[in-house]
Amino acid sequence: MELTPFHLRGVSYRVGGRRILDKISAAIPARRLTGLLGPNGAGKTTLLRLLAGLRRPAEGRIELEGRDLTEWSSADRARRIAVVPQSPAVGFGFTVEEVVAMGRHPFLKRLQPLTARCRRVVAEAMEATRTLELRERLITELSGGEQQRVFLARALAQEPDIMLLDEPTANLDVRFQLEVFSLIKGLQRERGLTVVVALHDLTWALRYCDHILVLNAGRLEAAGTPGQVLTPALVEKVFGVRAQTVEGSFGALVDVGPL
Amino acid sequence: MNLAAVKQIGPGQRRARSLAVIALLLVLLAASVVLATGMGAVAVPPWQTLLILLNRIPGLHFDVPGQYEIIIWAVRLPRVVCALLVGFALGISGAAMQGFFRNPMASPDIVGVSAGASMGSVLAITLGWTLFSPWLLPASAFLGALLATFVTYALATQRGRTETATLLLAGIAVSSFFSSAISLIYHFIDDGVLRQIVYWLMGNLSGKRWEHVTVLFPVVMAGSVGLWAFSRDLNVMLLSEDEASSLGVNVERTKRWLILFVSLVTGAAVSISGMIGFVGLIVPHILRQLVGPDHRWLLPASGLGGALLLVLADLAARTLFAPIELRPGIVTALIGVPFFLYLLAKRRELVRWN
Secondary structure (H helix, E strand, O other), X not given: OOOOOEEEEEEEEEEOOEEEEEEEEEEEOOOOEEEEEOOOOXXXXXXXXXXXXXXXXXXXXXXXOOXXXXXXXXXXXXXXXXXXXXXXXXXXXXXXXXXXXXXXXXXXXXXXXXXXXXXHHHHHHHHHOOOHHHXXXXXXXXXXXXXXXXXXXXXXXXXXXXXXXXXXXXXXXXXXXXXXXXXXXXXXXXXXXXXXXXXXXXXXXXXXXXXXXXXXXXXXXXXXOHHHHOOHHHHHHHHOOEEXXXXXXXXXXXXXXXX | OOHHHHHHOOOHHHHHHHHHHHHHHHHHHHHHHHHHXXXXXXXXXXXXXXXXXXXXXXXXOOOOOHHHHHHHHHHHHHHHHHHHHHHHHHHHHHHHHHHHOOOOOOOHHHHOHHHHHHHHHHHHHHOOHHHOOOOHHHHHHHHHHHHHHHHHHHHHEEOOEEOHHHHHHHHHHHHHHHHHHHHHHHOXXXXXXXXXXXXXXXXXXXXXXXXXXXXXXXXXXHHHHHHHHOHHHHHHHOOOHHHHHHOOXXXXXXXXXXXXXXXXXXXXXXXXXXXXXXXXXXXXXXXXXXXXXXXXXXXXXXXXXXXXXHHHXXXXXXXXXXXXXXXXXXXXXXXXXXXXXXXXXXXXXXXXXX
């Protein structure tokens, strides 16, 4: 396995003439948790969609193991990369188990029922995310935190080695935020996953990420370890707040205040 | 990994219930076919009808009055089988369209596909193609349906999402366009053909013969099997196109196949029966409540439900005011319009369905 599964080479993306991403070049380290930071509208979601192969760059290329991502078939991609979107669609009355089993879609032929192996993978994914007991509940009946765990389980059911998550803790209260992040970190370590997660909270970024990319107005502002990147100068420049890293009793945190 | 947990995963209660619903529909459908072939100007007792049908199985022989056999076999049964196949086609394409458009208000008639198919059929009748081959009528209906589905989809869908309001408006626009085109044709044809067309357009199953079944059956079955083969893709596409794509579905290619199969099935149905509304709207709705959203069960169940509804609607149309024969489309509309209004009233709730 290469050390950097993803290489971004001069990647730009436009929507109707407006530049969303501007010549981004970066490498995503393998088997690490990479945080994608930046203010609203910086292009985090767009970058994740490009990494997921859901959009094509207007310029430049994204390589997954040296091959242009746009050349991968959707099924090949889905066997490697799992995506947890920011607000996954939840309607239509599928049960939790049915939603998680959809993670096996790229492994099955048309009309092929779940294999014994599929069932094992689905059960493992649900156990790892503690969703097994929600199995027969309708996805629409669950709380936000429970839903998030279900979509995490679906992603795990794809047996990916790369996971992309878009603000997995948006709209969750602080307990669920902690729960989801420690779950993601635990899974990442245990299974040696390459994870890219877009997030807003600088403290979570500091505590859980191994590597950080900072986007600002579509440009890559900084890349490196949290310690290198989350400097007061950078946070002030990108987010327009004053910040300092302090040691709290539960770990390091980023203390922020107005300029 | 605990093994008990693995054992739990799998088909589960939903499959058992879906199978039960499908079995029940099959029984009801068989009963309604026997009932419908027996009833009419000359009433044939149901058990006699059953014996006549069973007589066709090699090795079986029952004594039944000869005139019954002719009425059942040559007159009534082809009509009932046509109703069954048309209903199956409308039910299954309604279910597929609601999934495809990710919208519970979609159905072949509302989206304008039936109008497109009508236009194709009218063109075929007007140009006299039906004289050359019985296949040219459904072929032409298929092309009309294809065009209509494509146009509605292009008009109503933005970034893979179809708003209910936009869908209904696009459907109205497409339907009106094709209806106007049909009216335009009226000006250029003589009365004999005009009568033939108007009679056909009103939605009719009378006078259907075995040759209609020969055309209808293979097309409807081929299209239905095609749709069914995509049922898991439809399930995943219900979430969102991006999610479907990240789960390995080639969304654009899948949509093209679905449009093709829906047009095939709807086109064949409309070319035989004319426009019969609301079957494709009501049936999938009710069956979704019973079998859930999984298209592997929902598609066949909706087909069978549509078949049952249309066989019974046609029976009602023939017998309620005998000797006056209503159009089956009136019966389905009388049931369907209130249902449609009820869905519209519930729309706020339905929007959350997306």
